[in-house]
Amino acid sequence: MARILTGIQSSGRPHLGNIMGAILPTVELSLAPSHEAFIFIADLHSLTSSRDAAQRLESVRAVAASWLAFGIDTNRSVFYRQSQIPEVCELTWYLSCFAPYPMLANAHSFKDKSDNLALVNAGLFTYPILMAADILLYDAELVPVGKDQKQHLEITKDIGAAINLHYKQPLFVLPEPRISEKTPLVPGTDGRKMSKSYQNTVDIFLPKNQLKKQVMSIVTDSTPLEEPKNPETCHVFNLFELVASTADTQTLREKYLGGNFGYGHAKTALLDVLVDKYAEQNQLFNSYMNDTAALDAALKKGEEKARTIARTKLARVREIMGF
Numbered sequence: 001m002a003r004i005l006t007g008i009q010s011s012g013r014p015h016l017g018n019i020m021g022a023i024l025p026t027v028e029l030s031l032a033p034s035h036e037a038f039i040f041i042a043d044l045h046s047l048t049s050s051r052d053a054a055q056r057l058e059s060v061r062a063v064a065a066s067w068l069a070f071g072i073d074t075n076r077s078v079f080y081r082q083s084q085i086p087e088v089c090e091l092t093w094y095l096s097c098f099a100p101y102p103m104l105a106n107a108h109s110f111k112d113k114s115d116n117l118a119l120v121n122a123g124l125f126t127y128p129i130l131m132a133a134d135i136l137l138y139d140a141e142l143v144p145v146g147k148d149q150k151q152h153l154e155i156t157k158d159i160g161a162a163i164n165l166h167y168k169q170p171l172f173v174l175p176e177p178r179i180s181e182k183t184p185l186v187p188g189t190d191g192r193k194m195s196k197s198y199q200n201t202v203d204i205f206l207p208k209n210q211l212k213k214q215v216m217s218i219v220t221d222s223t224p225l226e227e228p229k230n231p232e233t234c235h236v237f238n239l240f241e242l243v244a245s246t247a248d249t250q251t252l253r254e255k256y257l258g259g260n261f262g263y264g265h266a267k268t269a270l271l272d273v274l275v276d277k278y279a280e281q282n283q284l285f286n287s288y289m290n291d292t293a294a295l296d297a298a299l300k301k302g303e304e305k306a307r308t309i310a311r312t313k314l315a316r317v318r319e320i321m322g323f
Contacts, residue, residue, distance in 0.1 A: 001034060001035065001036050002034060002035055002036070002141045002142050003035075003036045003037075003038065003138065003139060003140050003141050003142070004029055004030070004035050004036070004037050004038070004140065004141070004142040004143070004144065004178070005037075005038040005039075005040075005134070005135055005138055005140035005142075005143055005175075006022070006026050006037075006038075006039055006040075006143065006144045006145075007039070007040045007041065007042040007045075007082065007134060008022055008023075008041065008042060008063055008067075009041075009042045009043075009045050009046050009063075010041050010042065010043040010046045010056060010059040010060040010062075010063050011046055011049070011050065011059060011196060012059050012062070012196050013059070013062040013063075013066070013203055013205060014062065014063060014066040015194055015196065015201035015202055015203055015204075016186055016194060016201070016202040016203075016204055016239075016243075016274075017186035017188070017193070017194030017195065017201065017202075018066075019066070019070065019204070020183075020184055020186050020242065021146070021183050021184065021186060022144075023066060023067060023070050024070060025144065025180060025183065026039060026144060027067075027070055027071045027072055029144065029178075030072065030073070030076065030077045031071075031073065031076070035142075036078075037076070037077040037078070038077070038078045038080075038138050038140065038306070039067065039072060039077055039078070039079050039080075039302075040079070040080050040081065040082050040134065040306075041060055041063050041064060041080070041081050041082060041299075042082050042134070043056060043059075043060050043081055043082055043083045044082045044083050044088070044089075044130065045082070045127065045130060045131075046059070047123060048121060048123040048124040048127060049124075060081060061288075061289060061292065061295055062205075062289065064079075064081075064288070064295055064298070064299055065284075065285045065288035065289050065295060066205070066285060067079065068284065068288055068295070068298060069281040069282075069284035069285040069288065070281055074298050074301055074302060077302070078302045078305045078306050078309075079298065079299065079301075079302035080299060080302040080303040080305075080306045081299055081303065082134065084299075084300075084303045084306075084307075085137075085303065085306050085307055085310050087137060087307070087310035087311060087313075087314045088130070088133045088134060088137055088310065089130075089133075090314060091133040091136065091137050091313075091314060091317065092126070092129050092130050092132075092133040094317060094321060095129050095132050095133055095136070095159050095163075096126060096129045098159050098162045098163050098166070099126075099128075099129055099132075099155075099159050103128075103155060103158065104125055104126065104128060104129070104155075107127070107128045107151065107152065107155065108148065108151055108152075109124060109127045109128060109152070110124060110125050110127070127152075128152045128155045128156070129155075129159070131152050131155075131156065132152075132155060132156035132159050132160070135153075135156050135175050136156065136159075136160050136172045136173070136175075137309075137310050137313055137314070138306070138309055138310070138313070139172070139173040139313070140173065140175045141173060141175055141176065142175065142176055142177075142178045143156075143175045143176070143177055143178060144177075144178045144179075144180065145177050145178070145179060146179070146183070147179060149177075150177055150179065153175065153177045156175060157174045157175065160172035160173075160174050161174055167320050167321075169320070171316070171317065171320055184242055186239070186242060187235045187238050187239060188200025188201060188202070188235075189201070189202065189214060189215075189217050189218045189219065189235070190219050190235075191219055191235045201214070202214050202215065202239070202274070204274055204278045204281070204282065205281075205282055205285045205286070208271075208275055211271065211274065211275070212271055215267050215270055215271045215274070216264075216267050216271075218235050218236050218239070218267060218270075219235060220234060220235070220236060220263040221233075221234075225260065225261070225262040226259055226260050227259055228256065228257050228258065228259045229256045229257070229259075229261070229263075230256070231252070231253045231256040231257070234256070234263070234266070236263060236266045236267055236270055237252065237253070237256060237266065239270055240252055240266070240269065240270045240273060243270075243273055243274060243277055244273045244277075248273070252266065252269060
């Protein structure tokens with residue numbers, strides 16, 4: 001049985017892009033009999049960019065509620081908050097002593113912001129080491145990551161391999177990345193990749209009237225109502241195709257090509273699909289958000305399992321390193 005591990009930062013409510021690109025594929029992986037899944041909320045990582053305590057707590061709850069709403073089975077998977085496993089911070093220190101400065105200086109997480117070093121905190125610089133600790137602490141074998149995180153996983157393997165070599169024993173399992181080529185590119189309301197940083201997201205957990213405002217804000221061209229429209233270049237159609245059935249998508253395509261069909265009609269069709277498709281998840285999400293006791297209970301169950309494994313692993317690391 002392969003152990004897989006993945007995390008998602010607690011940076012606001014997950015949007016449709018997060019759900020389709022990370023949550024749904026991971027839920028599917030976690031339910032496979034051949035996998036043992038560790039799924040965590042990376043709330044320590046979020047401190048590199050957000051210092052608002054109340055906002056962080058709300059974001060953690062929203063991320064947890066989203067995973068639970070989409071079917072994470074807490075009896076099969078270890079589901080936990082990163083911050084509730086203090087062993088990860090101790091391991092981060094040990095790993096940092098084996099991480100050469102040039103390796104961290106070349107990491108994308110640092111280089112992308114290195115033009116203004118006054119805004120770079122030490123947490124951001126050592127971000128890849130905390131990520132390595134998240135993975136190596138649990139002997140994860142497979143780590144689902146996007147292409148932008150592949151470098152960080154290579155750093156994890158390099159640090160783990162260096163320690164194994166130094167102490168002449170396989171202390172750490174060296175993980176392999178699992179990069180899905182099937183992960184869809186979910187367009188935002190402006191056509192760029194859906195991202196909180198672009199403020200172009202679609203939040204399916206909103207009440208219908210608020211979700212409608214987001215859907216109606218999707219950018220379209222100025223083709224007149226009566227003229228045929230190109231579905232392939234329309235952001236509304238691109239989103240519809242990702243969430244609707246094949247038959248409904250074909251029907252909408254024919255309406256685009258037939259003319260006398262406006263973008264307002266297409267947006268209404270998209271709104272209806274989003275509301276209908278995710279009605280159950282929306283209800284579950286809001287139920288968890290209104291019942292923090294149930295949410296905490298689900299997380300604490302995973303945190304007990306995670307800490308048991310983390311303590312055992314860290315004790316072994318301490319022994320090997322002479323502490």
